[in-house]
Structure formats: structure tokens, C-alpha cells
Amino acid sequence: MKNVIDSFVSLGHWPSAGSFGFNTDILATNPINLSVVLGVLIYFGKGVLNDLLDNRKQRILNTIRNSEELRKGAIEQLERARARLRKVEMEADEYRMNGYSEIEREKQNLINATSNSLEQLENYKNETLQFEQQRAINQVRQRVFQQALQGALGTLNSCLNSELHFRTIRANIGILGAMQEITD
Template sequence: MGIFLKLAVGASLLGTEAAEAAEEGGFGLNFNILEANLINLAIVIAILIYFGRGFLGKVLTDRRSAIEVAIQEAEKKKKDAAAALADEQQKLAQAQAEAAKIRSSSETAAKSAAAAILAKAEEDIQRMRETAVQDMGRDQERVIRELRQRVVALAVQRAESDLSSRLDQSRQHQLVDQSIASLGGF
């Protein structure tokens, strides 16, 4: 307690000297050890160092431990993040490989589907050609049959008209009699 009293008295003396120096118009330093209370200040600093060293050392040790723990946690998080990144990059590579595989198989499937469609289209075209040829053959036969029927009808019509103009009644009897005689003679 005496030390604190001396500090208080020393501080007040310093304050009065500084006030006196300021009143005189300047500022000055007092190098008198006893008047300036340098001994008291040295004792207070020594006591603070002696008693505060444990407290301050504990605070600094705790702070250092907290910093070390934070650094270790940060390093662990960094390692975890690096592992997660590597895992995700591996998954990405697998996904890209799977996408390339799917793309390749879809291209192959598309090519085979296109080839199948072209083959089917070619087959359909060939069948249509054959059907068209058959239809044309039937149409041609029908047209020829119709033409024959017309030619026959025209020939019969012409023969009838020619016969009717060239045959008279007596000539018709004579032809009928000849035809009967050639059949066996009734």
C-alpha cells in the first residue's frame, strides 16, 4: 500500500512541476531521481512485470494455443477441401467419361437407325416400282383387251354392213343352201 501512496505522491509532484514549468513559459525535464519519482516508477514496473508475468504469460499462452488450434483446424479444413475437390474432380471425370460413352453410343445408334431407315426406304421404293410395273402390266392388258374388243366389234359391224350391201335375197338363199350341203346334205 505504501508503494501506491508513493506513486500517487510522485505523480502529483510531477504534475505540479509540469504546471510550474508551464507557468514559467516553458517545459523542462527534471533529472533529479528523487524528485522525479523514477525509483517509484521502476518499482511499479518491476511489480507489474513480476506479478503480471504469470497472468500475461497465461493470456499469451492461451492466445497462442487458440491460434495453433485455429491453424490446425484451417489446415484440416484445407485438407478436407482438397480431398473433397479431388473426389468431385474424379466424379466430374467419371461423368464426362459417361457422357462421352452415351454420346458415342447415341451416335452409333443414330447411324444404325439412319442406315435402317435408308434400307427400309430403299425396300419400299423397290416394292413400289414392282407394284407400279404390275399395275402397268394389268393396265396394258386391259387396254389391249378393250382394243381387241373394239376391233372385233368394228370388224363385225363393217362385215355386216359390207354383207348387207353385197348380199341380196337370192344370194343369201344360195349361201344357206351351200352351207347346209357342206354340213352333210339334208
């Protein structure tokens, strides 16, 4: 076991011309290790991520449906208001002959109030959609980060023991000392 650990920690490398061996150069193998870890995370995290996104999608769709129902209710109110407006317009024509202008002001107030209500409902729907989308994205990011962190900690805890950790530190100190001697 000691020889296997020493072969991974040592600074030298085996000649690769025509033979097979392990590359112990940490800087050369790090991108390969990272790509393997990322591949495993993507493979196993894809299902969880898809479930989270599907759940969030359903919530957003429900919010959209609720907003559409509110919109339909507002449209119904608008239709009732338009019917009332037509009625008021007929009465206004009658009163206009008599010189009354109060009906005209009431008509404008009714139109403005209904228009404002529709604008507020539309703005509320858009804000709700944006808020839910941002919240979904933040939750997915947080969960992916937590899962990646837990996986990395689990891998580190299962692979490192104190003896291997101290040997790695000593080897790296030796590398730094050798590099310092070369630069001097």
C-alpha cells in the first residue's frame, strides 16, 4: 500500500515511450479529473435537475393559468363596462340635448377606471411570472451547488486519510523548494 501511495505522490514520472504507466503529473491530469467529475455530476444530477425544473414549470404554468383567469374576469368586467357605457352614451345623447354634461364625465371616469384595472392586472401577471421564474432559477442553482458540494466533500472524505494528506503536503513543499532553488 505504501508503494502505491508513494507512486501517486512522487514527483517523477515513468517513461511513456512504448510502455504503459500512470501519469503522476498533477497539473497534466487535473483537467481530465475535472472533466470526469463534471461528467458524473451531469449524468447523475440531470434527473434531479429535470424534476426540479418540471416542478417549477408546473408552478409557473399554474400561475399563468391563474393570471389568465384574472384576465378573463377583467375582460368580462370590461364587457359589462362597455355595455354600461353604451347605455350611458344613449342616456348622454338624451341629456346632451338638454345640456347635461355630467354623464360625459362619468363615462370617461368609467373608461379610465376599467383601463387602469386592466393595466394593473396585466402588470401583476407579468411581475408574478418574472418573480416565479427568478425564484425557480435561484432554487435550481442552490440545489445544484449543494449537491455538487456534497459530492465533492464525500469524494474528498472517502479518498484522503491523514497519512496521505501529510505526504502530499510534504511532496508539494519539496516541489516548491526545488522550484525556489531553480529560480535562485
